[in-house]
Amino acid sequence: MVQSVGNMALGRLGRCCRSLLHETNKVLFCGVAKPGWIESCVGAKRYLLSEDVIKLQDFQQRKLAVAHHAMGPKGNYFDEIRQKLQNEELILRDELKLLLHLCQTPDDMLVARDAIYRYHKENSNVLYGEFKFGPLFMRLCYELGMEDLAAATISDKNLKGFFHDTTSFNIAIDMLFIKGSYESAFNILRIMRNQCVTFNKDTLILLTATCYKLNTAESYRICTALIEEHQTKGHFIPRHAYCFAVALALKREDLEKAKTLYTQIMNTDNRLCLNFKVLILIMTGQMGDAVSILSASLLPNTPQFVKKPEFSKQVVDLLLSRSEGRAHMMQVQEMVTELEDAGQVSLQTLDDMLCHTPRGKKKPLQMLQERRISRRTLKPLNSNLLSE
Secondary structure (H helix, E strand, C coil): CHHHHHHHHHHCCCCCCCCCCCCCCCCCCCCCCCCCCCCCCCCCCCCCCCHHHHCHHHHHHHHHHHHHHCCCCHHHHHHHHHHHHHCCCCCCHHHHHHHHHHCCCHHHHHHHHHHHHHHHHHHCCCCCCCCCHHHHHHHHHHHHCCHHHHHHHHCCHHHCCCCCCHHHHHHHHHHHHHCCCHHHHHHHHHHHHHCCCCCCHHHHHHHHHHHHHHCCHHHHHHHHHHHHHHHHCCCCCCHHHHHHHHHHHHHCCCHHHHHHHHHCCCCCCCHHHHHHHHHHHHHCCCHHHHHHHHHHCCCCCCCCCCCCCCEEHHHHHHHHHHHCCCCCHHHHHHHHHHHHHCCCEECCCHHHHHCCCCCCCCCHHHHHHHCCECCCCCCECCCHHHHC
16 A cells, blocks of 8 residues: 555655755856945845755655655555545545655645645644644745745645744745745745744844845834844844845945944854945945955965955945045055956855855764775774764
8 A cells, every 4th residue: 555655665764875966056147236335136046045954955865765665656646645635535644744755746736735735624723743744845845946836835824833833934935035036035924923933043044135135114124123133132143144134224225224233243254244344334434444454355475275355346346436536546446456366356246145055064974974984995994983
């Protein structure tokens, strides 16, 4: 029987044979800043959550394991579920779990969605236990590029309580952000707030990023209010979220708020923060300090393997524009030329730098497994440390 076989398969999901490689498409886009303004690039559709959060590769591996162990054609099982739905029969927990792992096409997703409605209708008054169906459904939508289905399903009042975890909402918002559907993403954030779903550090990044893209008075008010709320409660606010808030404050021409937000970033030792520091100095008229930072970044005798400070051409162009007709104009032009010759001026805009894919962390277990075999003899290592 498909169900019993599916249960056996789900019990052995950890023993997956081959990993399915998934590369995110990197979309290049450019923009030129107007003096005193950070221009938002409408075409920016970058991933904001790393693979550590989305966990799409792990999910695809589980799907392969289930498909490998399931008996009979997949279509037969979907026909059984359709028949159950037509007869308004009960959808069991393991049946829904197996169904979600067997989905491969948009048509499959429609069956899965209907099964979710049926399952939730029968179980809305009971706890689902530790297993969460929400992230499974959202990863399927992510895999198949069905962000509209994800948004419609997670925002449906009839399914309130089914998506009760933060991860489901984060994945849905990230999908919508990638597609440039910022209004829809903002709506999901409202629903998340209204349903008292916890905002974690990833949610804060997604919220500030969405508010930054919308660039409205309301989104600015909500962005700053939420930052202040988390500060008051002593909650951790990621550097990336602060950077989006700073960028939004600059776009709203609220220079004092931008400066205040920037000073609250604990660790500013990265390229994005350095660019924002220079940009704030330029926009507040502190040209001398901005020039000093760029001059100090010129490292002519530095070895090639040492990473040099890099500045966005957007920031450099603004500095050149603001220095026109001033006493230090020639000094700025010479300095910018030196930076360009040294490869320290990037064509990336600030929007490019903000909407980037963070690097995922390598799992310690994977590193340990890689060293269980000797690189010299290709035989298992005999070590008391590895034998435990």
